[in-house]
Amino acid sequence: MRFPLIALPLLGLAACTAGPDYRGPETAKPVSPGAQFVRAPDDTRAQAPAAAAWWTALGDPVLDALETRALAANPGVAVAEARVRQARASLRSERANALPSANASALFVHATLPGVDLGNSDESDQSGGGSQSLNFYNLGFDASWEVDLWGGKRRGVEAARSQFEAAQANVADAQVSLTAEIAQAYVNLRDRQQRIVLAQEALTRQREMLRLTEQRHARGTASALELEQQRNLAEQGEAALLPLSAERDAYLNALATLAGEAPGALDAMLTAPAAVPLPPAEVAVGDPAALLKRRPDVRAAERQLAAATAKIGVAEAARFPSLSFMGLIGIGGTNPGDLVDLDQLAAIAMPRLSWSFLDFGRNAARVEQAKGAQDEAAAQYRQAVLTALRDSEDALSRFGARRLSVASAARSKTSADRTAALMRQRFEAGAATRIQLLDAERQSLSAAQALSQGTAAMTADYIALQKALGLGWR
Numbered sequence: 001m002r003f004p005l006i007a008l009p010l011l012g013l014a015a016c017t018a019g020p021d022y023r024g025p026e027t028a029k030p031v032s033p034g035a036q037f038v039r040a041p042d043d044t045r046a047q048a049p050a051a052a053a054w055w056t057a058l059g060d061p062v063l064d065a066l067e068t069r070a071l072a073a074n075p076g077v078a079v080a081e082a083r084v085r086q087a088r089a090s091l092r093s094e095r096a097n098a099l100p101s102a103n104a105s106a107l108f109v110h111a112t113l114p115g116v117d118l119g120n121s122d123e124s125d126q127s128g129g130g131s132q133s134l135n136f137y138n139l140g141f142d143a144s145w146e147v148d149l150w151g152g153k154r155r156g157v158e159a160a161r162s163q164f165e166a167a168q169a170n171v172a173d174a175q176v177s178l179t180a181e182i183a184q185a186y187v188n189l190r191d192r193q194q195r196i197v198l199a200q201e202a203l204t205r206q207r208e209m210l211r212l213t214e215q216r217h218a219r220g221t222a223s224a225l226e227l228e229q230q231r232n233l234a235e236q237g238e239a240a241l242l243p244l245s246a247e248r249d250a251y252l253n254a255l256a257t258l259a260g261e262a263p264g265a266l267d268a269m270l271t272a273p274a275a276v277p278l279p280p281a282e283v284a285v286g287d288p289a290a291l292l293k294r295r296p297d298v299r300a301a302e303r304q305l306a307a308a309t310a311k312i313g314v315a316e317a318a319r320f321p322s323l324s325f326m327g328l329i330g331i332g333g334t335n336p337g338d339l340v341d342l343d344q345l346a347a348i349a350m351p352r353l354s355w356s357f358l359d360f361g362r363n364a365a366r367v368e369q370a371k372g373a374q375d376e377a378a379a380q381y382r383q384a385v386l387t388a389l390r391d392s393e394d395a396l397s398r399f400g401a402r403r404l405s406v407a408s409a410a411r412s413k414t415s416a417d418r419t420a421a422l423m424r425q426r427f428e429a430g431a432a433t434r435i436q437l438l439d440a441e442r443q444s445l446s447a448a449q450a451l452s453q454g455t456a457a458m459t460a461d462y463i464a465l466q467k468a469l470g471l472g473w474r
Contacts, residue, residue: 017151018320019313022158022306025381035288039393041400049284054471055183058277058459062269063186066259070182071175071474073260080167080174087160087167094160098153100145107332109136137339138332146324152317159310166303172296172473179472182258183463186277189251191456193273195449196244202445203237205438210234212435276455279462283399285469291392292385295470301377301384308370308377315370319363321355391468399461402454409447409454416440416447 055067071077114131148154213230216222252270253263292298328348332339356363423440426432466472 017154018316019155020309022309025302025305037396039397040285047284048286048290049471052474054466057280060277066182067179069259070178074178077174077178080171084167084171087164091160091164094157098148100143102143105140107138135334137336138330139339140330142328144326149323150317150320152314155310155313159307162303162307166300169296169300175473176296176467180463180467184460185251185254187456187459190274190276191452192244192248194452197273198445198449199241202442205442206234206237209435209438276459279459295388296473298384298388301381305377305381308374312370315367324352326350395465395468399465402458402461406454406458409451413447413451416444420444
């Protein structure tokens with residue numbers, strides 16, 4: 001009865017928890033409360049944006065359908081979700097490790113021992129030269145429990161919970177990347193389709209100009225230089241169509257695989273050309289403090305820091321004594337009937353106190369390793385914060401500048417259209433040749449291609465901004 005009295009103070013220590021308590025990333029807060037984005041253009045609003053389905057603001061039902069399919073079937077998201085299930089199972093395992101464990105067993109032993117008098121053994125084996133045989137039957141039950149004196153198991157649960165939450169944030173981060181990649185590929189596809197149509201129309205006019213120049217050259221009213229110039233322009237137009245067609249096919253393949261389909265599976269849905277979707281007139285961006293709470297990669301880095309902090313407590317607890325209890329209950333004997341004979345019942349209780357006090361610095365090294373891992377996680381968190389802020393500021397700056405560039409391209413397209421209209425009036429009045437009219441129309445189509453390309457780049461910058469803001473997860 002003395003041991004329980006000795007153990008009482010140790011059991012009281014079970015309320016202690018080794019290692020530092022996590023209080024958030026104290027050393028990684030570069031954003032002051034109330035701060036706003038430095039590079040935000042005038043057409044953005046400080047209201048907090050919606051985290052999910054930002055692409056609906058582009059007003060394209062086909063894109064909406066693609067995003068839904070990709071989120072449901074993309075293998076990359078499925079990988080991240082599988083890791084969440086692994087982390088959840090690891091958390092359950094850590095919780096179970098803090099509870100008692102019990103085992104049941106059934107045992108039968110048959111032994112033949114030479115030259116040994118076993119007393120209650122079976123009759124001697126006459127062919128064995130005096131050897132004795134023994135049968136032993138046993139049914140048993142044992143239970144064990146290690147008291148969490150220093151909170152090491154509680155810290156293990158805390159670390160597993162933080163890693164589970166980090167895995168959830170990684171799923172959200174995969175969704176952010178996927179939705180942006182889908183939208184980017186879709187915008188690029190629509191841009192290439194539009195530019196192919198415009199390039200084909202321009203090439204038709206260039207070929208007509210070449211045909212007319214060949215007629216003039218045959219009549220002696222056009223020089224060989226003029227003919228070669230027109231032939232060169234026609235060759236350039238044909239050559240420009242080839243990479244556009246290859247890029248269109250590549251984006252069709254990309255959209256199919258991102259949606260979890262084989263290349264070509266979505267061609268029927270996407271082959272018909274359509275306009276490049278336009279971003280809304282105003283964009284909600286929120287503020288940097290909200291950004292850091294919303295971006296999944298920042299949240300994942302913060303949760304990894306919390307897990308690394310908890311693991312210091314796990315390593316610290318291993319430096320101190322451990323107390324465990326083990327109990328055995330068994331029944332049995334040398335005959336099968338002994339399995340139901342309660343007089344054969346045996347019970348053992350075994351408290352055990354152990355302490356690896358002479359480990360030549362192993363535990364201290366593990367604690368130092370855990371502290372180094374915490375420092376690494378803190379640095380990674382700060383890096384994630386700075387990267388998020390830089391991504392957002394860069395995206396805001398590019399988006400603002402691109403809108404001005406598209407406005408300039410639109411003015412250039414309007415001017416080219418007016419030039420073509422005036423040239424048609426001169427042609428109909430007999431003051432301009434057909435070649436001059438075709439050339440003006442070709443330049444108008446070139447301006448339309450530049451506008452399409454600029455519009456696609458502006459929408460792409462809008463998509464990059466949504467990704468930088470950490471939007472697109474459910």
